[in-house]
Amino acid sequence: MDYSLFGPPSELINIAAFIAPTGTRSEVLHEQDSSVDCSVFDIREELNVLWNTPALSAHITKKFEHTISTLHSASNPTKKKRPRLPDPDNYPEEVTTLQGKLDVSSLLSARLGATAVPFLRNPKNTDYNTLLHPKIWSDGEVSPGHHAIITFSVYNRVPWDTSLVARISQHEILSFRTLSDLYRLLPCPYKDSLQTDKPLNTGPSPSQFVICVEGVAYGDSYDKKLVDHLGNMSKSKKPLRKGTFGVDETQLASLSLRIGQPYWLVHQGNCEHFIVLDQISIASEERTAHMQTLHISPTLLDLCRACTKVPAAWTILNDIRLGESPCPLCGPCWRNMGTSEDPTVVPIPLPSYDIT
Ligand SMILES: [Zn+2]
Ligand SMILES: [Zn+2]
Structure with missing residues (x-):
């Protein structure tokens, strides 16, 4: 994939140092303050x-x-x-x-x-936002101390050219949250479920996933074999090592991250996403713990092949009456086709995209 679609990445930002109340950061800010009118x-x-x-x-x-x-x-x-x-x-x-x-x-x-x-x-499709207001995720408790607000976008490969990616959503999360919390924000119809009312930081990991951040692969459910495999995939790059802690224990504040650098996330076997940091800022004292979804791009759905007017709701396998297999069809067109005598014909409902 062409990594120039995101970049150029920033220098590594150590989140813990960034939110530290004293030291070089505050000196830099102070210097800038005096020159700003x-x-x-x-x-x-x-x-x-x-x-x-x-x-x-x-x-x-x-x-x-x-x-x-x-x-x-x-x-x-x-x-x-x-x-x-x-x-x-x-x-x-x-x-x-x-x-x-x-x-x-x-x-x-x-x-x-x-x-x-x-x-x-x-304007491109991804410039439009299907959300009228930011979507607030359940609150939870703010842990004491200083926090950074991390804004990140999720990119997916586009179906018609897998070397290209498009932004599908943008989110805001505080740095005391974990990689599991970050994953909960990810909109994907292939996730187990999108449970917005489930308390955060509780219960088992919602799904199996692995995320690669700066040469380290984090994931609870993926064993060493996968990490070894990922490390060997790209000969030109440094091999990956497995994170010391799992995704439920790894706080974002414990990481060093780069803005504009795509971090690869894979789940459900082979569903890929790219997590890209857009900005990191200091959270004010009054900031509540909630996570937010700020942007969701409209989903481009496959149109029905028969009427070419409405999004497909079914994908039909092995039906000789249709020119291709699988063939996306809308509900009315599939009903109008009538049932097939052929027992190998399988209609499969497409995933629901109701994610707003
Ligand atoms: Zn996915
Ligand atoms: Zn149709």
Whole structure:
């Protein structure tokens, strides 16, 4: 797989040292503080008001879309221009005031010019979020001490090209949690179950999995043979060794991790995922213990081969009436086919993707 899809990775970050209240980290932060004059928190309230006022947010969105389409048609003159309705002569006063402020802003990066064109692309499926609000996982207790908030994304290989990956979800977890807790957040229809109401840090590991982090394979249910096998798979890389503790005992705070480095996770025999850290920050004193799912990309489902209109609910094996085996079909199309006389025909229900 092409690892450049994620990178470049950061230096190794020792989580325990990162959250330590004294030492080099606080000195570095202090040095930076003196050179910073403003913070995004200064404009947060103003932006919230702007976004929650329909006339203003609609104006901003429309203006942005207009700028993008103007840039696109300027860089691609052969493309047919869509006729545009003229702007109204009279904007509400609040919109005129806002636009006036934006026009005199000295923040040059806020204005998109021709140089921005190579960096523009249409939205991808993985940019959309099926969650309207972050999904909060059961609370549990915060263990005393300092914690880091670790934000990570889960990537899967895309079905049509296994050398490519796409982000399927993003989550937030505190550093006192374990690798098992991290695994609980992973959305995958092949997991045993997605039990959101189950208390965390209790009971046995929810499923068998192994995760490889910086040359160490962690997993309770995988024996030494698998770790040996993983170590031998790539001759060019350093062999893997087995983690001292299992996934239920290994706290994230005990690890050294790199941002932007994919960590391979495998479960259910051969279902692969890549865990990539997006950011690590210091948790405030008031931060509760809950874990959150911040983003879930819409699932791309196989369409029914017969009607090509709706996602398939069944996959049919060995039916000579269909052109292929297995063949994905929706419920109505499979019912309309009628039963087959052939005893080798097997309809298999596809996994449910109800993960929101
Ligand atoms: Zn999986
Ligand atoms: Zn159909």
